[in-house]
Amino acid sequence: MASTPRLTKPTIAVLEALIASSTASPAWGLSICRDADLGPGTVYPILDRLSERGWVKSWDETSPHPGRPARRYYELTGAGRLQAAEALAARQTRRSRLGLGLAGGIS
Incomplete structure (x- = not known):
């Protein structure tokens, strides 16, 4: 099983996207x-x-894409x-156990 990456705020935002x-x-x-x-x-x-951890696969766009470069898709x-x-x-x-609210403050 692949290792879990550090769950920094940017990593979490990318995972959520x-x-x-x-x-x-x-x-x-x-x-x-x-x-x-x-x-x-x-x-x-x-x-x-x-x-690298096997969590995401990617591929290049193959359909026509006039007026812009081909996209690289991620899933x-x-x-x-x-x-x-x-x-x-x-x-x-x-x-939750630590009592941190959504904004990172104490609930």
């Missing part, structure tokens, strides 16, 4: 940047780390989706 995407409408790099509210210099290294693998959900749930459980 990937979880929100679907196979019918997979996420591409700049859409993840937009949805996670992060720059490409943050998002692409995170995607690379998630890919959580089956194992990646499961591991991401488990890691995010465990993080939320730890935060």
